[in-house]
Amino acid sequence: MTIELGHFALILAFAIASVSTLGGYLFWRRGERVALFLQQGAVLQFVLVAAAFAALIQAFVVSDFSLALAANNSHSLKPLVFKISGVWGNHEGSMVLWVLILVAFGAMVAAFGKNLPQSLLSLVLATQSLLTAAFSGFTLFTSNPFERVSPAPLEGADLNPVLQDIGLAIHPPLLYTGYVGFSVCFSFAVAALVSGRIDAAWARWVRPWTTLAWLFLTLGIAMGSYWAYYELGWGGWWFWDPVENASFMPWLAGTALLHSAIVMEKRNALKIWTIFLAIITFSLSLLGTFMVRSGILTSVHTFASDPTRGLVILSILAVLIGGAFALFALRAPALRAGGLFAPVSREGALILNNLFLATALGAVLVGTLYPLLLDALAGMTISVGAPFFNLTFSILMAPLLVVLPFGPLLAWKRADIVAVAQRLIAAGALAIFLAALISALGGVSVSMAPIGLLLGFWVAFGALAELIERSRLGRLPLIESARRLAGLPRSAWATALGHFGLGVTVLGIVATTAWESELVTTLNPGEAARLAGYTIAFERFEEVPGPNYSAERGTFRVTGESDATRILSPERRIYAASGMPTTEAAIETYGFSQLYLQLGEPVDGTHVVRAWFKPYVTLIWIGALLMALAGAVSLTDRRLRIGAPARRAAATEPVR
Template identity: 60%
Template sequence: MIVELGHFALVLALALALVQSVLPILGSRLGDARLMETGGVTSIACLAMLALAFGALTAAYVTSDFSVVNVVENSHSLKPMLYKITGVWGNHEGSMLLWVLILALFGALVALFGTDLPATLKANVLSVQAWILTAFLLFILLTSNPFIRAVPAPFEGQDLNPILQDIGLAIHPPMLYLGYVGFSIAFSFAVAALIDGRIDAAWARWVRPWTLVAWVFLTAGIAMGSYWAYYELGWGGWWFWDPVENASFMPWLSGTALLHSAVVMEKRSALKIWTVLLAILTFSFSLLGTFLVRSGVLTSVHAFAVDPERGVFILGILCVFIGGSLALFALRAGTLEGGGLFAPISREGALVVNNLFLTTAAATVLTGTLYPLVLEVLTGEKISVGAPFFNLTFGPLMLPLLFAVPFGPLLAWKRGDLLAAAQRLYAAVGAALVAVVVVLALTHGAKILSALGVGLAVWVMTGSLVDLAARSGLPRVKPTVALRRLAGLPRSAFGTALAHLGLGVMLLGIVGVGAFNTETITTMRAGDTLEAGGYTVRFDGLTPREGPNYREDVGRFTLLRDGAEAGTMESAKRFYPVRQMPTTEAGIHTRFFSQVYIALGDTAADGMGTVVRVWFKPLVTLIWLGAVVMALGGVASLSDRRLRVGAPSRRRGAATAALAP
């Protein structure tokens, strides 16, 4: 009965989405306030129905209701309760239900918190959001229904993919979807404003908080996914340039550009056309990522193996929304005003440079991701584009951007002084040079490029704090005065500094693990030792162990430092009988920001030992710590009162008039 209730709620959500698709935008065209107000009511009702449907599917998983095909294919009665719950979105149908739930959530949030929005703009935004919701609800009901019954119902399920039976599944997909789907609001704002043909600085003020929320979640989601793959797959890497990884990275790059462009539009009423285009492209990248994961065109550890019918349906959605929005943009772009002017050397100019490099980088990643697919379709030839291509194209684009990052906040709006900004960065230059010299001294001059990379990371980190120091008056004023000035700064200033600081921290981790990582592959017997990163790693032997739905051989290791025990580690090879799949559970020992990482291989050919891979990864945790700091910077900016109160009143009236039908 609960399953049928969930199915009915899903159908009712589609009906409500159809109403929301039509009535609010019709009301905005007719000037009917009552029709426009239906958008808020229906968006909240849609959220309630989808929450009911999602709850019904979750209940089926928790109770191991094997009369539901989706539960049969992705669960098992012996699976731990946490993984029963996370298994709800660990498959195509359930994850799409989570996708539309989050889509409805953002629509409802606009309805609840968009009180400062002009009525016509709000109505149009909610209608456009409902168009997207309607399309994906139709996709679920017609091709991916999670409530189909199994007749007859089997006694037991087929279990969840063992790789997904991890706490990472509870965190990574929801965060990633909140980012992916969150950009739909920026898209809806862009299309809604294009429908009326008027966009101004107030529009940027309204759209920026929603973009920032999506960016924060996408940043955290990508970082969590990277760490999950790092420790769960036992491969020792943190980024593979996998096509599906790229699919989440592209909207992050364009979303970062959108945030910076929106600042220029808000402050100077400039880059209007470009900002709207970025809002469209960012969500288009999100839709493209959904297609790549669910169409069956990719073979990836991240991809859902689905039939071509679903891929064609999603491709149709892509064509309608991406093609339709770009066509509307082309139709309206010529009627939009260009906006304010500014000198090339200014904060606006620095943000334009930021946009140039970020969007070019996104285009590079897009080319490397899609080229093999296009080539196979056109010629039948299969090729792979991997890390060498991306490192040689993406890396050089990032170097000048990273060098320019500290300059941006130090330049004045409209017309800046590059020399004055450079003079304020003397301390950052000094810190970077010291870092380069130290690395060269420690490596006896053998790691010149690595030393320069560390210096660049220190440059970005130190430079990110210079703006705060300059605005506080340090070192010209007393520390007490400087602290009072710091306390009075807007939170967005701290958010910017934190985001740039996190970028530098991440870069330091990337350079550290990339340049100084060591790897040892050998066969070990109980009592054997090897050296790794200043540790002596002793293999204590294998122990068999039974889990709730798996069995494993656990390798135990002792870490010795200067003859004293510094820690113990466990690494395992698991086997899941129901799925008939093995997994590798890596052992990880963290000391400060570095890690010893151990993965078990197969038993040696003579049966007298075990193949062991041992890595020492210096500074590797800084990669994910940097991402967390970046996300916290976004949260700090989001807490700025200027973003929470919406557009200022003097602009509100003008925006309302501009967007009136």
């Protein structure tokens, strides 16, 4: 009965979303009564979809295999956390999670947007309801998660063993929250184009939602990267997989949107570009949805899906994205240019930032879609791999990293580039010194690593230089400088923290790429091998039972140069229900570096052992966490909290 109630709740949410869409677009000028109706509708949609999602979770937790979704993706012996994560470890359940997050954002807009102009709020909620109706309708009519199976099997088919990991319990919700969070920016853009209200206040309303979505997308990408690193057993943290690119592209567009919204808010400029970015960012999120579920890709990240679903999603994308861009084409020519500024200014630096990010986004988009389009149109199969992306992306990003520290130190409207450069001399000198020192110690002769280290240190120290400059550290008494630091706006701290995190990530990428050591050998218990100054001794091999798998475990004693000993236990698991094997690597962290150990299949009575020493690899994810923390700090700024500023008596001038 719970399943039927959940099904009915989702149907009811679809109906309410459809009515809210029609009512919002037809009567958005009617004022408070319509806005109140749409707010109540948004909250009710959230309650109903949450009830539907809870019904799915309940079926998975109690192993109700009369539900086809649970029968195909669960098993009674699975640990509880993997039973719950199995709800979204498949196409149908993940779509319900997608819709749940979508209506959650709609409810948040309804709750925190009470100070928005009522006409704008009505249009935003109507657009959110349109998206909810589209995706809940898609779920109900092509991907119904509430189908029953009769007779119910005694046991489920189990979830893909690769997905039975804590990383996959966390990664999809974070990633979806980032994807779907940009729907609010999209809705604000559509509402602004329909109503004609496109001004600095609009940018101020959009920025917190952009920041929130960008924060979760950053965490989702970082979690997915780390999951692939430790779970798939390849020892790599990024593969330029098309589905990885599908999440990276909206992150690049969202980063550009964050920066362009600042210019629009502060200088009332870049209106057309900011609206365009708001549309394109969510459009790229929808493109990722299509790529994962259309069946055109084969990846550990994708869901098996029939072509019909792909065609339906493509139709939804064509209507939503095509409609938004058609509206943009009609309204954009009416927008005024806004404030003027000199090329050398903070506005100019932010535009340069957007230029490089947009170009990098275009490169990733072409490299991702070109093989698919060529296959579809000409039947030719080509592969665009990591060498293309690494070369193209690094060439485009290097100039951005060079100019990045200048931006926060430049004045609005007009700035003195020479004066700013003088303030960054110490940061540049320290970056050069450390890059040269580490390169010499690392033994790099002919390599791009020193340049990469230089750029990473330059960005990180440049972020610190901004705080030092604003606090006048060294020029004022220490207590006074500390007081100035404490009094800085949260947005200033967020900018410095975000740029510092980017520098840390660059350092991690460069160090682990340049100085990684690898060992592939065969060992028996009692034998040992050496890698990067560590002795890896194979102590014993044993078979151990798991809750729903059997495992072959190797125990290794790792001794470093300081004679400190660590025990590592990599495994090979065979899952009982599916018979599928997985590799569970053992990872030991030494400072910011890691020793990565994998146990391979037996060969002629011996065991294949693969080991990597990855210097400073954790800096990659530490930097990502710092960037996400910067987003959280920004949201605590009283000027940019989620919601909206209080309405003023005089309305801003609409587009003519």
